[in-house]
Amino acid sequence: MDINQIKEKMLKDFQPSELYAITKCWDCPNAVMEISKVEEDLKKLLKEIDFSQKQQERLGGAKPKPHDVFSLAIAGCPNSCCQPQIKDFALQGQAVPRIGGGCTGCGQCVEGCPDRAITLNEEGPVIDRDLCLNCGQCAGICPTATISIGQRGYRVTRGGKLGRRPRLAGEICALTNEQGALSLLKETIDLLHGEGNPRERLGTLLERLKIY
Template identity: 60%
Template sequence: MFATGGEKLYKITRCRDCPNAVIKIDRVEDVLYKLFQDKDFNERHLKYLKCLRPKHHDIFQVAIAGCPNSCSQPQIKDFGIQGQLVPIIGAGCTGCGLCVAACPDNCLELATSGPAINRELCINCGKCASTCPTGTIGAGEIGFRVIRGGKLGRRPVLAQEVCSLTDEKGMVGLLTETIDLLHQEGQAGERLGSLLERINCKDKKN
């Protein structure tokens, strides 16, 4: 049996409590810690690594971002979660224009009938909904964007989108699937990003 000195072989990085967060970060963090414990991740990962002293880059990195600002840097983690709030438009617009001014990505225009959202540009940060004084723009579906496979090191790779919007159950299922994929298909000590690249290259050749 290998020994780690009691150190966790996974790390969960999260945003600070922030008014921009559109998900309950504490809740998500608790759910993820329980998943890693229930899956006996440390023992499984140590067997996968096949080494006595795991290095820093052997630690499975997870990031929880409360909103698309992504201050916890999920783009460079093995598994990243970004909070999403899909804005919906109702009645009652007074034409104040506060939503247009608040949007960081210029996704909104103010038409005669009220605000119009460019869904191709919108990344579901929820700024417009939180700014609207009349409630014309409200919160539609709230959930998670899931990305995976990010890493730094010798050959940096940004995490790629797995799902644009899912609920807590879907997010947990994707993390479980990702861990199983790494431990079942990865070569000893292979980073998730490298494994995904290898699988993609194999699929393209076939």
């Protein structure tokens, strides 16, 4: 069996029950957000707007291929084991650190930050927000609670894909709550179904419309 025959068989056997797929992280001690509820709410929204039927209508009756399945990911923390960077739409848990008083200069936050985003001065820790990925580890190891979590929520990205012309997802919101994330998903799907060509991936559509 040559490669074309293998591809033909794979496409023949491809029969998804829905034209969307949600990948989420497993239960993990690094998680900064509990993601089970948001997963259910994403599924609920996709069913309420009859996403699979509308996606099928875009295909004009053609049999769906794997890249016609709208891919979503929910990551519990910035480690992003479920690969949100290559999904059509994704949420990434965020725990934004804030700095208070009481620092003893122990340096544990500096040593423990995986992104080298923290330095110490005479007044205490300083966080480089351009380097910080909001993983919350510094707050977890600070013995004096000088660093704590100020806000929790989701970073929202969209437009990632692999294939012939891979593209990393782009950020559309740095921090939002669950309702904000659902609103952004609805907005994204309206754009896809309103402006997208048949079989056009979201990332390709965003590039065509010059939306970044």
